[in-house]
Amino acid sequence: MNILVFIKRVPDTESRIRIDREAKSIVEEGLNFVLSPYDEYALEEALRLREAKGGKVTAVSFGPDEALSTLRKALAMGADEAVLIKDDLREAYDPLRIARVLAAFVRARQADADLILFGRMSVGSDNAAVPPMVAEMLGLPQATVVTKLEIGGQEAAACREIEGALEKVAFRLPAVVSAQKGLNEPRYETLKGIMAAKKKTVPVVTLAELGLSGEEAVPRVEILGLELPASKQAGKILPGTAEEAARELVRLLRNEAKAL
């Protein structure tokens, strides 16, 4: 199987986000960047499928030069190859732009991919829109937010998380699948893997090399503002024993907060 995994470099989930209101962007200084958590599940699934069925895993990231370290981590975890599609534009929160670039990459360099894996969303932009968009642009079926994936020949079945239940989707390969937490338990990179990853070269592809004219790579989303959420005032601490506090809480939730 030829498996493609798209990964992204994002601020770690423990990060405190600061805003540059003028630039309408987050302040990257001081942030710790990691491989987006959902992308780890996607990569792990790719590695397991290769181990079971043979083939090749290629990790691809669209981003700045700094994403090279994220790709090195993917290689250290066990990806066979890694490619950086270089982007010098700041995060534009535009899933269409990203999807156009990734679909162009697949057409130009990986047209024989059997499976295209993503994390269910990149932590941060939180759109969860790129996987279905890439599937549509390539005319492929999709299964998003997947917690179980079974592949037999060209037939595949995936369980996707829906409200209060799981939905089983049947589809044919090639296809796009996005990974949800629970799909697997990602491995740690080994020292041997890290050493091997250092020896590999990571090719860098430009948008021009993918045949994307300037116009196609222009963001279609107009950012009007970026703010921190309104901060909340700490409320009342209810005194007394557990029973007294519980009684007072129920009274306040009914009469004051009107929440019961």
Place this chain on the structure above:
Amino acid sequence: MILCFIEIRDGKIKKSSLETLAAGRRAAEALGLPAEAVLVGTAPEGAAAEIGAAGAAKIHHLQNPLLADYSSQGFALAVEGLVRKTAAQAVFFPATAMGRDLAPRLAARLGVSLASDCTAVSVSGGRLVFTRPIFAGKAILTLALPAGPAIATLRPNVFPLDAEPGPEAEVVPHAVAIPEGAVAGKVAEILGESGAAIDVAEADIVVAGGRAMKGPEGFARLSELAAVLPRAAVGASRTAVDAGWIGHSHQVGQTGKTVSPNLYFAFGISGAIQHLAGMSSSKVVVAVNKDPEAPIFKVADYGIVADLFQVVPALIAEIKALGS
């Protein structure tokens, strides 16, 4: 015209799609446009009255035997045809599992971007402005989608229904042509549907537990509390999920679900930044923790500094007493 997608699950209209319709109607009114509903596949009984009451005068019912079961490809193709036929200026979806699977696929077919999981929609200078939390709510982005139609998914539990119910809607059937081979994947079955289980992202009340729950037995106590509350679901912190005490579909936070219930109970949750991000848009927050310094108290409207294993049974007793 603003088209609002009506989601059918288990033969019923999902409440979040009626919220989406109400939000669409208000936005459309501010633009001097109508809001109309789009329903794909099998229409449940009474749909015209229910959708009319929620604010649409017209329902576009898209029909083809291949649309009986949900498929992202079939549904996107069908809705795209209607958007082109009606020259709709915007299409709103509920930000549900289906809405978030489908809307980006439609946007790609139309060659436009989209705004996901919006918590506000307004009109400014004659155009739609969308507000959406990013980093699970650590920052709030406002954006416009200049290349129309504007596609957006709207977060459940955030947009109120209209107080004044409208009259029954007119149903306009449309036969959809689906080319051979255009649908290569579809829903085979729904697993584990209990009918009673409310998802943590859609519940009116979330009863969440963290590290101090100590194990799955602790979560059984929270389920008992959820059972005596209306439309309540059990939530969990990442620590509790990673420990295997409860399934990940219950996780609230930056690598779980972002929730906006009317009432959020945090039992034994210290309040890690990635958890606070996921529940900060809750309307009323109650924190119960033995540690008075726990950061969760900083975002709580009401706090109890005590052992949760004493507070939970006391709360169950108090709430049962209310009902009798």
